Amino acid sequence: MADLTCELLGHRLKNPVVLASGILGTSATLLRRAVDAGAGAVTAKSCGPTPRAGHPNPVTVDWGHGVLNAIGLSNPGAAEEVHLLAEARHLLDEVGAVLIASVFAGTPDEFAEVAAIVATARPHILEVNISCPNVRDEFGTPFAASGESAALVTQAVRKAVDLPIAVKLAPNVPDIGRIAAAVVEAGADAITAINTMPGMIIDAEAARPVLSNRVGGISGPALKPIALRCVAEVRRAVKVPIIGTGGVNNGRDAAEMLLAGATAVGVGTAVWYGGVSALGRIAAELEGWMDREGYATLDAMRGLALR
Amino acid sequence: MADLTCELLGHRLKNPVVLASGILGTSATLLRRAVDAGAGAVTAKSCGPTPRAGHPNPVTVDWGHGVLNAIGLSNPGAAEEVHLLAEARHLLDEVGAVLIASVFAGTPDEFAEVAAIVATARPHILEVNISCPNVRDEFGTPFAASGESAALVTQAVRKAVDLPIAVKLAPNVPDIGRIAAAVVEAGADAITAINTMPGMIIDAEAARPVLSNRVGGISGPALKPIALRCVAEVRRAVKVPIIGTGGVNNGRDAAEMLLAGATAVGVGTAVWYGGVSALGRIAAELEGWMDREGYATLDAMRGLALR
Amino acid sequence: MHRALRLTEVRVENYRTRSFVFEDGLACQPGQFVMAWLPGVGEKPFSIAASNPLTLMVVAVGPVSEAFHQLQVGQRVWVRGPLGQGFRLKGRRALLAGGGYGVAPLLFLAQQARQQGMDVDVCIGARTAADVLLTEAFERLGVGVHVTTEDGSLGQTGLVTAATGKLIETLRPDALYACGPVRMLEALEKQARQAGVDCQLSWEAHMRCGMGLCGSCEMPASEGRLPGWLACLDGPVWRSDES
Amino acid sequence: MHRALRLTEVRVENYRTRSFVFEDGLACQPGQFVMAWLPGVGEKPFSIAASNPLTLMVVAVGPVSEAFHQLQVGQRVWVRGPLGQGFRLKGRRALLAGGGYGVAPLLFLAQQARQQGMDVDVCIGARTAADVLLTEAFERLGVGVHVTTEDGSLGQTGLVTAATGKLIETLRPDALYACGPVRMLEALEKQARQAGVDCQLSWEAHMRCGMGLCGSCEMPASEGRLPGWLACLDGPVWRSDES
Numbered sequence A, B: 001m002a003d004l005t006c007e008l009l010g011h012r013l014k015n016p017v018v019l020a021s022g023i024l025g026t027s028a029t030l031l032r033r034a035v036d037a038g039a040g041a042v043t044a045k046s047c048g049p050t051p052r053a054g055h056p057n058p059v060t061v062d063w064g065h066g067v068l069n070a071i072g073l074s075n076p077g078a079a080e081e082v083h084l085l086a087e088a089r090h091l092l093d094e095v096g097a098v099l100i101a102s103v104f105a106g107t108p109d110e111f112a113e114v115a116a117i118v119a120t121a122r123p124h125i126l127e128v129n130i131s132c133p134n135v136r137d138e139f140g141t142p143f144a145a146s147g148e149s150a151a152l153v154t155q156a157v158r159k160a161v162d163l164p165i166a167v168k169l170a171p172n173v174p175d176i177g178r179i180a181a182a183v184v185e186a187g188a189d190a191i192t193a194i195n196t197m198p199g200m201i202i203d204a205e206a207a208r209p210v211l212s213n214r215v216g217g218i219s220g221p222a223l224k225p226i227a228l229r230c231v232a233e234v235r236r237a238v239k240v241p242i243i244g245t246g247g248v249n250n251g252r253d254a255a256e257m258l259l260a261g262a263t264a265v266g267v268g269t270a271v272w273y274g275g276v277s278a279l280g281r282i283a284a285e286l287e288g289w290m291d292r293e294g295y296a297t298l299d300a301m302r303g304l305a306l307r
Numbered sequence C, D: 001m002h003r004a005l006r007l008t009e010v011r012v013e014n015y016r017t018r019s020f021v022f023e024d025g026l027a028c029q030p031g032q033f034v035m036a037w038l039p040g041v042g043e044k045p046f047s048i049a050a051s052n053p054l055t056l057m058v059v060a061v062g063p064v065s066e067a068f069h070q071l072q073v074g075q076r077v078w079v080r081g082p083l084g085q086g087f088r089l090k091g092r093r094a095l096l097a098g099g100g101y102g103v104a105p106l107l108f109l110a111q112q113a114r115q116q117g118m119d120v121d122v123c124i125g126a127r128t129a130a131d132v133l134l135t136e137a138f139e140r141l142g143v144g145v146h147v148t149t150e151d152g153s154l155g156q157t158g159l160v161t162a163a164t165g166k167l168i169e170t171l172r173p174d175a176l177y178a179c180g181p182v183r184m185l186e187a188l189e190k191q192a193r194q195a196g197v198d199c200q201l202s203w204e205a206h207m208r209c210g211m212g213l214c215g216s217c218e219m220p221a222s223e224g225r226l227p228g229w230l231a232c233l234d235g236p237v238w239r240s241d242e243s
């Protein structure tokens, strides 16, 4: 039986499946539910400086080859998030699972402030979301668009907290490897690759974009080859752990992500296709696949497709 | 019955369906076949300064939600391409269809040279492919990655030829509207949006990328929301015609592309899903859809989803 | 993806409530819902009032529901679904209880129950006679109808629980099925528990994705519901026999 | 996507040719092909020699085909397909003619024809006796086998057309089906046309995508074939009755 355990930034995960940010991460009880369903680690929904209601409906649409969403970073604000995370930490400690907090903001300084507040809840890891595609009008081009702006945010957060930090990158850049190198140089301990790809679904008969925000982020099956390519490019550019995220829907997809060089595997949209239990199913399928293919550990397969 | 005719850079197309570059555009006879199958205009395969064999097999894979390809810009070189295009022009004139040539190169000067050579065959339109994702190792980051480099190529080609030029943009940039504005400022008469999105498909059991080039370009269904979003953003940024390309597989998809602001509709991978006759079928379906929805002309629906 | 469905009939049910009948059917279970999108207006969840042809019943209370009331026969509504978990009929004898638009899914449930030859009674609660909905439709199905109004202008005076309390005793139903305001459901749940009768309750929550992703429809844990219960994914119907 | 299929049998057919039998079947028609990928080596088209279990016959002539010959039972080959248009049996009497690996799809075709109760004869052409392939396999199907070798070391001396010319006259087949080198197919096409017999010819072309996208397998127009004919999409089998 393959050993699924996985070392991530000093923490031991029972398996490499990480609930991705923005999926069911809006409460301590939902984070615990994801762990009970089989995730090795869970990421809370991204939180910003102040409460946001998000965009009006429609905020999601399944367009046949994936999901498009523009939730609009709904969140209770950093102060309230501290309670949510502290409670989550409590519920997760009961079962030995790893908690990843996620933050976003409008300026590097604000990133540092939010990070410092959120860090008081002592999540195990802090994810820095510089890549949400849904709020660009409000915050200008996302920070993930250039190495320089990505590094500025990373530095600011690095100084503000003593937690390990993972910086979450965007796929809509010409060279993600360069951006990964810049944020690692600036102090990132890990990379999460990738956030959703900006897209638009138009309903022909309505003659309108479906989402109220018009533009949203593509996740699910359509994102997988983009994510695999980004993970491979990040793997070649930097040595830090990667949480490979995008389009993982079964154990074989998870294997591909690990073969591309991921340390752990983020899972989001699979929860729509298969319910919350998809998290545990993916881990179980990965184990079965490794047994069949003769891999005893994750290390044995990690990055193998890049040889 | 809806009027499908379409004005593109001074030329009248019988319908807005344009065979995309790289699909069946390797000979005059295949270009003619695409017209006979129903395309209003056809684009030749991109041609560079010298002959290229392209990458070894596998060069394409259908991964379930689209196609990934890294043909590697196989082409006979500019000198030979002139004969191909001249013969194509001859075969297309017989049936009154529009011929679009396509060029790529490694430097702005080389772009100008190739364009000047190819222009001697008198294609109706010249497409400038600054966005092929499959040859980046050889030519560095694609020119489509920044407004500056994209504008340099555009200026060089603009000076070299007196044909209308369409510049073909890439989706893996943070802000495609800005790049469109830069190339239009530099003299582009039209924008083709978009080329494929860079991706990687890994075969888990093989523990390798499927394509010999490892990385390839995503086309087909998975590309559609990316293309619609890019077309909408380009439409907001510039006034020139757009050849909206990416994931169009039926008449309703074509309608969505027009509603997003496209002037004409590029079609490539649909030829795999439905054979060469997909070109004519898409035009016929578009007509049927327009009749049902009460649009008399393409103008009546163009850009409507952006209101 | 949404399907654009044309309206073939708009029925006035009361002063602020209309039923909308579509051209097509939708394979679904009573208690499931759809997200209905009116382009340019918004998208909201609506219980399915009949599956073939698809029928929704909408109370005009705000932007989306009022825009619904502007729709004419021939116009289209964009629908995705069916979503969520519906009711599951059990036994031979069903007691239904609804308030407000909650009677819509119960009508669909009653239809299915009667088709299976079950005995069905429904308690319809409302503020006043003008708010009472669908009594005739239930009667046409051969369902026993018991109306309560708070002001006594129709049927028994009081809340719906006044009627259900008695009927649970006299009919001994195999289960109680209910949809309506939170307060009503809470009272019914207590009543059913005390009487030792299974109950299936359809909860309303703030829904955004409707896909079990965004977390906005999480319900507070209760005696019955587990922590992290999502109305769009695990519900809207909660069954006392599933916990 | 490719399917990774395990080998259950490797049969030596002659000094440079082996048949590879896989664990699984593939629903397909004789004359269709698959793209077979050996990771780290390359991907090439191969005609289907049998569909259930899937069988390919490979002549070792270069990198991919030689890597095939290194494969052992239990190892895997990555296959996508079936691709292209195959043969379509017509009438009661079939004449087959093949050279080199071309006999592989003809064996599959003969099997199908015999199952349908047709009379089948096959002409197998080769340079020398050592190159002759599959005679016993055809005989086991009850097919009349006619061998020609250029050096006369087996069967009739000469090219395959020597045999087919006579058999077209004596058997009056409803169609001639052939796969082999271009020269052979051209000669056979001429022969069939002159004799007024329908023919179906499987052409070899340089294939890259195998999906009708890249244009690399375009065949020059000929008397029969239209301009822009693609071997992977319209072929590899061309039928005289389709033009």
Ligand SMILES: Cc1cc2nc3c(=O)[nH]c(=O)nc-3n(C[C@H](O)[C@H](O)[C@H](O)COP(=O)(O)OP(=O)(O)OC[C@H]3O[C@@H](n4cnc5c(N)ncnc54)[C@H](O)[C@@H]3O)c2cc1C
Residues within 6 Å of the ligand: C033, C042, C044, C045, C046, C047, C048, C056, C057, C058, C059, C060, C061, C062, C063, C064, C065, C066, C100, C101, C104, C203, C204, C205, C206, C207, C236
């Ligand atoms: C699972 C589910 C099923 C539903 N099924 C139906 C249905 O079948 N028919 C239906 O009409 N609605 C139904 N709803 C409610 C519906 O989704 C909307 O909330 C309602 O139509 C109001 O939306 P709006 O945009 O018009 O107004 P909003 O701006 O959302 O609401 C306006 C105001 O009315 C209040 N309100 C909301 N609903 C009601 C109500 N029913 N009665 C009185 N006040 C109300 C709100 O709290 C708010 O203060 C359902 C909701 C859920 C979660």
Ligand SMILES: Cc1cc2nc3c(=O)[nH]c(=O)nc-3n(C[C@H](O)[C@H](O)[C@H](O)COP(=O)(O)OP(=O)(O)OC[C@H]3O[C@@H](n4cnc5c(N)ncnc54)[C@H](O)[C@@H]3O)c2cc1C
Residues within 6 Å of the ligand: D033, D042, D044, D045, D046, D047, D048, D056, D057, D058, D059, D060, D061, D062, D063, D064, D065, D066, D100, D101, D104, D203, D204, D205, D206, D207, D236
């Ligand atoms: C539709 C189609 C079906 C095919 N079916 C089969 C099949 O069933 N079995 C099979 O073995 N091959 C078949 N081929 C040929 C096969 O695809 C490869 O071309 C062949 O295996 C050589 O590939 P390679 O990489 O080993 O060597 P390459 O480097 O491609 O070729 C090495 C040299 O051998 C020559 N050559 C290629 N094929 C042959 C041959 N058959 N005999 C003699 N010389 C040759 C080439 O021209 C080249 O000079 C088919 C080709 C097509 C287009």
Ligand SMILES: Cc1cc2nc3c(=O)[nH]c(=O)nc-3n(C[C@H](O)[C@H](O)[C@H](O)COP(=O)(O)O)c2cc1C
Residues within 6 Å of the ligand: A020, A021, A022, A023, A045, A046, A060, A067, A069, A071, A073, A102, A129, A132, A168, A194, A195, A196, A218, A219, A220, A221, A223, A245, A246, A247, A248, A266, A267, A268, A269, A270, C213, C214
């Ligand atoms: C509904 C939804 C909401 C999301 N919200 C966030 C978010 O708040 N912060 C973030 O970093 N990523 C967010 N994401 C992106 C996911 O974390 C993940 O990167 C992406 O969905 C790709 O993974 P998947 O294909 O497994 O879903 C969201 C995705 C979805 C579908």
Ligand SMILES: Cc1cc2nc3c(=O)[nH]c(=O)nc-3n(C[C@H](O)[C@H](O)[C@H](O)COP(=O)(O)O)c2cc1C
Residues within 6 Å of the ligand: B020, B021, B022, B023, B045, B046, B060, B067, B069, B071, B073, B102, B129, B132, B168, B194, B195, B196, B218, B219, B220, B221, B223, B245, B246, B247, B248, B266, B267, B268, B269, B270, D213, D214
């Ligand atoms: C096999 C293949 C080859 C391609 N070659 C080229 C090319 O040479 N030049 C170019 O500009 N685009 C090329 N493209 C991109 C297409 O022109 C088009 O932009 C893309 O495929 C998206 O459209 P689709 O989804 O309709 O295929 C190629 C695409 C495919 C699938």
Ligand code: FES
Residues within 6 Å of the ligand: C206, C207, C208, C209, C210, C211, C212, C213, C214, C215, C216, C217, C218, C230, C231, C232, C233
């Ligand atoms: S509405 Fe989003 S999880 Fe239920």
Ligand code: FES
Residues within 6 Å of the ligand: D206, D207, D208, D209, D210, D211, D212, D213, D214, D215, D216, D217, D218, D230, D231, D232, D233
């Ligand atoms: S091999 Fe690409 S078109 Fe036939």
